[in-house]
Each structure stands twice: as structure tokens, then as C-alpha cells.
Amino acid sequence: MIPAKAYAAQNxxxxxxxxxxxxxxxxxxxxxxDIAYCGVCHSDIHQxxxxxxxxxxxxxxxxxxxxxxxxxxxxxxxxxxGDRVGVGCMVDSxxxxxxxxxxxxxxxxxxxxGTYNGFEQDxxxxxxxxxxxxxxxxxxxxxxxxxxxxxxxxxxLLCAGxxxxxxxxxxxxxxxxxxxxxxxxxLGHMGVKFAAAFGAETYVITxxxxxxxxxxxxxxxxxxxxxxxxxxxxxxxxxxFLLCTVAAEYDPGLYLGLLKxxxxxxxxxxxDKPLNLHLFSVIMGRKTLAGSLIGGIKETQEMLDFCxxxxxxxxxxxxxxxxxxxxxxxxxxxxxxxxxxxxxKSLAA
Amino acid sequence: MIPAKAYAAQNxxxxxxxxxxxxxxxxxxxxxxDIAYCGVCHSDIHQxxxxxxxxxxxxxxxxxxxxxxxxxxxxxxxxxxGDRVGVGCMVDSxxxxxxxxxxxxxxxxxxxxGTYNGFEQDxxxxxxxxxxxxxxxxxxxxxxxxxxxxxxxxxxLLCAGxxxxxxxxxxxxxxxxxxxxxxxxxLGHMGVKFAAAFGAETYVITxxxxxxxxxxxxxxxxxxxxxxxxxxxxxxxxxxFLLCTVAAEYDPGLYLGLLKxxxxxxxxxxxDKPLNLHLFSVIMGRKTLAGSLIGGIKETQEMLDFCxxxxxxxxxxxxxxxxxxxxxxxxxxxxxxxxxxxxxKSLAA
Numbered sequence: 001m002i003p004a005k006a007y008a009a010q011n012x013x014x015x016x017x018x019x020x021x022x023x024x025x026x027x028x029x030x031x032x033x034d035i036a037y038c039g040v041c042h043s044d045i046h047q048x049x050x051x052x053x054x055x056x057x058x059x060x061x062x063x064x065x066x067x068x069x070x071x072x073x074x075x076x077x078x079x080x081x082g083d084r085v086g087v088g089c090m091v092d093s094x095x096x097x098x099x100x101x102x103x104x105x106x107x108x109x110x111x112x113x114g115t116y117n118g119f120e121q122d123x124x125x126x127x128x129x130x131x132x133x134x135x136x137x138x139x140x141x142x143x144x145x146x147x148x149x150x151x152x153x154x155x156x157l158l159c160a161g162x163x164x165x166x167x168x169x170x171x172x173x174x175x176x177x178x179x180x181x182x183x184x185x186x187l188g189h190m191g192v193k194f195a196a197a198f199g200a201e202t203y204v205i206t207x208x209x210x211x212x213x214x215x216x217x218x219x220x221x222x223x224x225x226x227x228x229x230x231x232x233x234x235x236x237x238x239x240x241f242l243l244c245t246v247a248a249e250y251d252p253g254l255y256l257g258l259l260k261x262x263x264x265x266x267x268x269x270x271x272d273k274p275l276n277l278h279l280f281s282v283i284m285g286r287k288t289l290a291g292s293l294i295g296g297i298k299e300t301q302e303m304l305d306f307c308x309x310x311x312x313x314x315x316x317x318x319x320x321x322x323x324x325x326x327x328x329x330x331x332x333x334x335x336x337x338x339x340x341x342x343x344x345k346s347l348a349a
Numbered sequence: 350m351i352p353a354k355a356y357a358a359q360n361x362x363x364x365x366x367x368x369x370x371x372x373x374x375x376x377x378x379x380x381x382x383d384i385a386y387c388g389v390c391h392s393d394i395h396q397x398x399x400x401x402x403x404x405x406x407x408x409x410x411x412x413x414x415x416x417x418x419x420x421x422x423x424x425x426x427x428x429x430x431g432d433r434v435g436v437g438c439m440v441d442s443x444x445x446x447x448x449x450x451x452x453x454x455x456x457x458x459x460x461x462x463g464t465y466n467g468f469e470q471d472x473x474x475x476x477x478x479x480x481x482x483x484x485x486x487x488x489x490x491x492x493x494x495x496x497x498x499x500x501x502x503x504x505x506l507l508c509a510g511x512x513x514x515x516x517x518x519x520x521x522x523x524x525x526x527x528x529x530x531x532x533x534x535x536l537g538h539m540g541v542k543f544a545a546a547f548g549a550e551t552y553v554i555t556x557x558x559x560x561x562x563x564x565x566x567x568x569x570x571x572x573x574x575x576x577x578x579x580x581x582x583x584x585x586x587x588x589x590f591l592l593c594t595v596a597a598e599y600d601p602g603l604y605l606g607l608l609k610x611x612x613x614x615x616x617x618x619x620x621d622k623p624l625n626l627h628l629f630s631v632i633m634g635r636k637t638l639a640g641s642l643i644g645g646i647k648e649t650q651e652m653l654d655f656c657x658x659x660x661x662x663x664x665x666x667x668x669x670x671x672x673x674x675x676x677x678x679x680x681x682x683x684x685x686x687x688x689x690x691x692x693x694k695s696l697a698a
Binding site: 099104107109170237252253261267268269270271273274275276277278279280281282283284285286287288289290291292293 | 639
């Protein structure tokens with residue numbers, strides 16, 4: 001559990017105090033950001049609770065960071081004080097390997113620097129995330145937030161947004177495609193918005209019949225209830241593409257059966273345990289099961305610009321940092337539509 | 350077990366007797382083939398022993414059929430008596446659905462007619478395969494065997510050949526690609542020959558260090574021993590494409606770790622039981638696990654023509670039908686390099 005009260009207590013001592021021992025000085029290529037809001041990602045829970053192992057403490061979670069620029073280093077040309085900016089899941093990478101040069105920093109061959117619970121490129125200095133008042137990030141990993149997007153609802157774009165935008169773009173989803181978004185949570189609701197915005201005939205595939213109305217409001221044309229055999233049979237072999245956002249255990253064959261010949265199911269949710277995959281479910285119909293991980297910096301900016309043009313943000317519930325433990329418990333019960341966004345002013349409360 | 354002696358015994362009664370009750374008359378679009386050789390596929394064992402369930406008996410296995418045309422129907426223009434021909438895993442399909450029209454009859458929406466242990470398109474008349482003296486097949490499902498290929502070694506091209514050729518073509522494997530063929534058996538040895546012929550830097554990935562010499566002879570530049578952790582580490586993240594021919598249970602994560610970012614592992618072997626797939630193994634590196642099933646009729650002819658141009662056949666051991674049960678036992682122990690081909694003259698012995 002995150003010792004939420006400790007944030008406020010430490011913060012009370014000095015406006016710059018709480019994690020200044022980890023926060024570096026603003027170097028020539030750095031941007032100092034006053035954090036306004038930070039989205040709460042399910043992976044924050046996994047890491048804060050060390051459910052994936054290897055967590056380093058003290059840990060400040062948060063990789064859906066938005067705010068305004070407070071100060072820039074001498075070499076910084078892209079940003080100036082007052083700019084609305086964001087930081088996602090990465091704060092640096094080697095910038096020299098084939099993946100970095102291909103704008104796929106998330107697959108940096110030397111390892112990207114995760115925004116928190118990771119290390120700077122020196123592989124020694126721990127990184128700390130966005131449940132904080134300020135953060136220092138090298139300019140190449142800072143994103144611009146379009147002026148028309150409210151900051152609180154834009155925050156989740158930095159992870160939930162790019163995680164769903166990237167595979168839909170990579171597999172060239174658009175008009176004429178029948179697309180299913182599996183799971184309607186923080187990731188899934190963004191997937192529905194993007195797939196619909198790209199012109200796809202979009203369905204929500206969910207275990208909960210109660211989400212049908214919300215699915216339509218978000219842009220879906222219909223819902224497939226995955227516990228309903230008739231519903232599955234009706235849509236069998238009919239989807240071009242599925243985006244699976246489920247992070248719990250499931251039977252991938254159930255969903256692969258919904259795909260057309262040569263269809264693709266891309267997974268962005270990562271269950272802790274391995275799934276049982278019967279290979280016949282991909283052999284019959286030459287189907288593809290593929291993974292996708294966030295997106296590169298260039299594509300993240302492209303996604304934010306697309307959101308600006310199309311007025312796309314996340315559906316959020318704003319909380320104070322003092323509510324974070326309760327928020328984690330509610331997320332585990334899927335009791336949020338669809339993302340918590342922490343108002344960082346509450347740190348000073 | 351196949352009652353091998355029964356074949357000979359029945360056959361002795363009359364040159365046309367054994368399964369004439371199942372063999373239809375030669376219709377206007379049909380070709381009557383005198384079978385010369387039939388390859389022995391591992392799936393013959395699964396079906397003869399009803400290991401996949403739903404088998405229909407009496408069953409004449411065999412879907413790697415080669416021989417010469419004995420007689421043609423009035424409408425047959427493609428073939429004449431004496432032509433060298435082959436029949437693979439299918440003998441018909443609906444010919445009207447989107448898949449049939451896209452030359453993917455193996456994925457016919459109404460169900461293709463398997464060469465044996467299946468039904469004609471009337472969904473009633475059982476089909477019987479190539480462990481026989483003759484077979485009647487509609488002309489559109491009969492293939493031409495190039496003149497320069499010996500019939501005995503060409504037989505396995507009809508299943509093992511197309512099963513490995515098709516995915517290598519579909520994923521556009523060629524010069525500049527580092528390709529791994531996982532498993533060096535009936536399918537795998539054909540995969541090595543094709544990948545090398547397409548210009549790929551081809552490796553055999555095997556549990557048996559003893560296969561390194563054979564791998565080179567078949568066209569591989571090297572071998573990766575999958576039980577050797579150092580070998581796996583040396584090749585980690587280096588392959589563009591993997592073709593997995595293994596039909597026993599395995600850990601797909603072991604092989605997915607060998608792929609580059611955006612790499613693909615295509616599976617053509619179908620283990621009876623589901624595999625344990627940890628989704629991180631595809632999410633990290635945006636990797637693909639895909640299936641492939643034989644190939645359409647047009648592509649099968651393209652493969653045979655390619656084999657003719659490049660003098661590619663299977664490595665075989667010719668047996669008599671009386672040795673079939675022993676052959677099955679040896680195949681289960683991987684004791685064949687690399688395919689049995691039955692000399693169908695032995696039926697008359």
C-alpha cells in the first residue's frame with residue numbers, strides 16, 4: 001500500500017521537500033514540471049504492492065502526468081515556462097539503438113528508463129513518478145498537451161491512451177474493419193473511443209451485460225457478452241481485429257474464435273499468470289495473437305494531437321491524494337468509470 | 350492401429366476390390382489416379398488411433414498421394430492419362446465462399462473435404478485416403494508433379510511441403526531474414542530446405558545437438574540447441590521469424606525470447622494439449638504468435654513448381670505397406686530421417 005498520508009506530511013515541511021533527495025537539478029536539457037494531475041494506472045497497484053516482484057522502495061508511483069512547465073534548461077527549445085505538458089511511462093532511453101532510432105523507445109535495446117520504479121540511463125539513479133508536486137524530465141521525453149484538452153481528463157492519455165492508440169494504428173484499423181475491444185475499463189474505454197474515431201465498426205466485448213449503454217455512449221455500435229454462448233456464436237468468425245485489455249486470467253481461444261481468417265488479436269493487458277492457449281485456435285484460420293506495449297514518444301505526441309483534433313479525453317473521477325488507497329481498492333473491483341485522476345493540489349492539504 | 354495386413358488380404362481378392370465400396374465412379378470432372386507412393390504424416394497416427402476424437406472407421410489414411418492418371422472424365426481438360434499427379438490434404442471445398450474465392454480452400458467457410466476421415470461436400474459420403482491403390486478426385490483438387498521430381502520423394506511435398514512453404518511465403522521470408530525452424534522432423538526438414546532456398550539465414554532450433562550435421566546438409570547455417578541456456582542467450586532477440594513444427598508440448602516463451610522486436614513465430618505443429626503462454630512474452634517487443642494450416646490449391650501447385658525448379662524433394666525412407674505399424678512406432682520415437690513414403694505396389698504383395 002502507498003503511505004498516502006506520508007506524502008502530505010513530508011510535503012508540509014517544504015514546498016520542494018518530499019522527494020527532493022531523488023529529484024535532480026534542472027540540467028541544460030531538462031524541463032521542470034509543476035504536476036497538476038496524475039492518472040492512476042492498474043500497474044501502479046502491481047508495482048506499489050510489488051506484485052510483479054523487483055520493486056524498489058521508497059517508490060512514488062504515477063506515469064500519467066500532466067502539468068505546466070515551471071523552468072527549462074539552457075538547451076531546451078521545445079518548451080517554455082507555462083506550457084501545458086505531459087509525461088508518460090518513460091523518461092529516457094539510450095537514443096542510439098535500432099529501436100530508439102525507429103521511434104520505439106519502449107523497446108530500447110539497453111532498456112528504457114521507466115518513469116518510476118526504474119532507473120535513469122546511468123542504471124543507478126532511481127526514478128520517481130507523478131504522485132508528486134514536481135518532476136524533472138529531459139525535454140525529449142516531455143509531450144505537449146493540446147490547449148483544448150482539460151488537464152485532469154488528459155492525464156490518462158499518457159498511458160491508457162497510447163497503449164490502445166498504438167496497436168490500433170500499428171494494425172491499421174479504420175473504416176471497413178469490425179473491431180472488438182475486450183474489457184471496458186481504463187484501457188478499454190479509450191480503445192473504444194479511438195477505434196470509433198478511426199471509423200471502425202466497434203464492439204465492446206465484456207462479461208458484464210450492464211455495460212451496453214456506456215459502450216454505446218463511448219462510440220461502440222454494440223456489445224458482445226462473452227458469457228453468453230448465443231452472443232459468441234452470433235459473432236463467431238466475424239471480427240477483423242480484437243484488442244484485449246483484460247489483465248485477469250482468461251481463455252484466449254474464446255476470443256480467437258470471434259476472429260475472421262487472418263484476423264489479429266492484440267493483447268495489452270498482462271495477466272500475472274500464463275494463459276492456456278490451444279494452438280488449434282490460431283492454426284485454424286491463420287490467426288494472430290500479438291502483443292503491444294505503450295508506444296514511442298513520437299507516436300504518443302501524434303496520439304495527443306489526434307485527441308486535440310477530435311476532442312478525445314478519458315472519462316475520469318478526480319480524487320485527492322488522500323483517497324489513493326481507497327481508489328486502489330475500487331479499481332480492483334472495477335468500480336470506476338473509467339480512470340481516477342489525482343488532483344495534485346491536494347498534496348499541500 | 351491400422352490393420353495393415355488387411356489391406357493386402359483384401360487387395361488380393363480383386364485388383365479393384367479393397368475400398369471400391371467407398372470409391373465413386375469417375376464422374377465428368379473426376380480424375381482416377383493410380384497411386385504410386387503415399388507419404389506418412391504424423392497426423393495419420395493421430396487419426397488412425399482416434400487421438401483427436403471423432404474419427405470415422407473404416408479409415409484409409411494418407412494425404413501425401415502421388416501417382417499417374419489412369420482415366421479422366423469428359424470435362425477434364427487439365428489432365429490426361431499418364432500424367433504425374435498428386436493429391437494433398439483436401440479433395441474438395443464449397444468453391445463459393447470468400448475463402449475459396451481467395452484460394453484459401455483450407456479455410457472454406459462450409460468446411461473443406463479432408464482427403465480421408467472426412468466427408469465429400471454432400472457432408473455424408475466418407476472420404477478415404479492414399480494408403481490405397483487408386484483414388485478418384487475432382488480435377489480442381491489434383492496437382493501436377495514436375496517431371497524432374499522422383500515420385501517417392503515428392504509425395505511428402507503434398508502435406509509437409511505445403512505446410513512449411515505457405516507460412517514462409519505468407520510472412521514474406523527471404524534474403525536478409527534470420528529464420529529459425531523449430532523441430533527437425535518431417536515438417537521441419539522441409540522448412541529448412543524452403544527457408545534456405547528463399548535466401549534466408551536459416552537455423553535449426555532443436556533439443557538434439559546430434560542434428561547439427563544434418564541441419565547443415567539441409568541448408569541451415571547453424572543450430573540452436575534449445576536445452577542449452579548459453580545457446581539461447583547467444584541468439585536472444587535476434588530472429589526475424591520462427592517456424593515451429595513441434596507437435597509435443599513446449600514453452601512458447603522460450604522461443605518467443607529468440608525473436609527481434611516485431612518478430613513472428615508461426616506454428617504449424619498442433620500439440621494435443623494447450624500451451625502455457627505468458628502474455629509478457631508477446632507484449633515485450635510487440636511480438637506475434639500466429640498459426641498456419643497447409644495451403645490452398647493454387648499455392649500448393651506454386652510450391653510444387655518451385656520444387657521442380659529448385660530440385661527440392663523430401664528426405665525419405667521407402668517402406669512397404671506391411672511395415673506401416675512399425676513405421677508409426679518409429680515416427681513416435683523420431684526415428685526417421687525424415688519421412689516415410691509407402692510404395693503402393695506392395696499392396697499387391
